[in-house]
Amino acid sequence: MGHATPHREPQRDVSRRVAEYLGSAERAPLFLEGDAAAVLAEIPDASVDVVMTSPPYWGHREYAARGIGLESDRDSYLANLLSVCAELHRVLRPTGSLWLNLGDTYRSKGLQLIPWRLALALVDDQGWVLRNHVVWNKVKGSPDNARDKLRNLHEPVLHLVKDAARFHYDVDAIRSAPGQTKVVKGRTVSATGVSGVRYRRKIELSTALDEDERAAALEALDAMLTAVEQGEVSDFRMVVRGSGRVTHSDSERVSGRAKELRDRGFYFLRYHPKGAKPSDVWEIMPEDTHNRDGHFAAYPQDLCRIPLLATCPEGGTVLDPFCGTGTTNLVARQLGLRSIGIDLAPEYLVAAARRCAATHER
Numbered sequence: 218m219g220h221a222t223p224h225r226e227p228q229r230d231v232s233r234r235v236a237e238y239l240g241s242a243e244r245a246p247l248f249l250e251g252d253a254a255a256v257l258a259e260i261p262d263a264s265v266d267v268v269m270t271s272p273p274y275w276g277h278r279e280y281a282a283r284g285i286g287l288e289s290d291r292d293s294y295l296a297n298l299l300s301v302c303a304e305l306h307r308v309l310r311p312t313g314s315l316w317l318n319l320g321d322t323y324r325s326k327g328l329q330l331i332p333w334r335l336a337l338a339l340v341d342d343q344g345w346v347l348r349n350h351v352v353w354n355k356v357k358g359s360p361d362n363a364r365d366k367l368r369n370l371h372e373p374v375l376h377l378v379k380d381a382a383r384f385h386y387d388v389d390a391i392r393s394a395p396g397q398t399k400v401v402k403g404r405t406v407s408a409t410g411v412s413g414v415r416y417r418r419k420i421e422l423s424t425a426l427d428e429d430e431r432a433a434a435l436e437a438l439d440a441m442l443t444a445v446e447q448g449e450v451s452d453f454r455m456v457v458r459g460s461g462r463v464t465h466s467d468s469e470r471v472s473g474r475a476k477e478l479r480d481r482g483f484y485f486l487r488y489h490p491k492g493a494k495p496s497d498v499w500e501i502m503p504e505d506t507h508n509r510d511g512h513f514a515a516y517p518q519d520l521c522r523i524p525l526l527a528t529c530p531e532g533g534t535v536l537d538p539f540c541g542t543g544t545t546n547l548v549a550r551q552l553g554l555r556s557i558g559i560d561l562a563p564e565y566l567v568a569a570a571r572r573c574a575a576t577h578e579r
């Protein structure tokens with residue numbers, strides 16, 4: 218690899234240690250020191266369920282053991298990351314996922330589109346499928362006194378899978394608890410305050426519905442309110458022809474809802490009874506200890522939760538090939554998952570092991 222580090226030999230017994238770990242009931246993480254691509258080469262095919270990682274960004278920081286990120290040209294940096302990703306593709310099971318948090322870099326005033334250049338190569342050349350581009354909104358950023366650009370407050374987190382037909386995804390594990398319905402003056406009211414009174418009035422006063430459509434809409438509204446009362450639907454919205462804001466395009470060619478509105482005069486938007494799923498914008502404060510254990514770029518534990526909960530099966534194995542102080546491993550440990558962490562810098566691994574030893578499954 219062409220990065221600015223004298224190549225470190227991986228520990229000689231890596232493949233034996235990995236095989237023993239994967240065959241055991243151990244849940245404390247296994248930490249391996251060395252260059253990510255070289256250590257990964259010792260890990261068997263299809264042995265890991267999820268990779269969650271934040272590689273060094275290009276030209277941002279110099280870590281204790283240097284490593285990737287210090288290349289003088291962009292293409293060498295991308296080539297180094299891509300060879301790690303090719304190994305990740307091999308060690309992941311066909312049901313596996315890769316979650317990649319990677320920031321961009323300015324050169325000669327221009328953003329270099331690093332995450333997108335990498336994503337394009339992963340999809341086009343390595344066969345990954347990009348499922349989501351999550352915007353990590355860091356809520357509070359560092360001051361930026363540049364007079365000719367905005368302050369950066371977000372970073373991408375990319376979710377890629379090996380096989381679009383087989384990847385593991387447990388959406389129920391990441392839903393927020395549904396809001397509770399309440400009874401107000403003898404009437405059931407949904408968590409967001411829908412009692413049906415306004416919709417009923419809207420239907421009764423509608424001049425865009427004929428008599429039969431009005432009767433059908435009122436009947437459907439009653440059935441929906443019963444479903445809310447019985448907990449089959451946690452909440453809903455009703456759109457009635459000719460009134461209010463439609464939530465779709467008006468074109469019946471592109472929207473099934475536009476067609477429903479034309480044919481029946483109304484449609485419902487149902488909330489899932491198990492609660493809403495998270496969006497692709499995550500508001501998570503950055504790690505506030507900017508220099509934890511001598512490391513300057515630890516990411517917050519919350520960044521790892523949705524990825525591990527949604528895409529790692531029970532009893533599965535998580536891997537972070539650039540684990541630093543072991544945040545991914547710590548969250549895996551809390552969730553009762555096995556994990557492997559790789560880093561070039563022995564001092565970070567000491568800190569990571571210390572952090573994880575102090576934590577047990579929750």
Ligand SMILES: C[S@@+](CC[C@H](N)C(=O)[O-])C[C@H]1O[C@@H](n2cnc3c(N)ncnc32)[C@H](O)[C@@H]1O
Pocket residue numbers: 251252253254270271272273274280281282283284285286512514515516517538539540541542543544545559560561562565
């Ligand atoms: C952005 S940090 C990861 C921080 C980590 N997510 C945490 O929460 O502590 C990137 C890490 O990659 C490591 N690194 C750089 N080049 C490497 C290489 N070739 N192989 C393995 N690790 C490397 C650095 O030592 C650094 O700890």
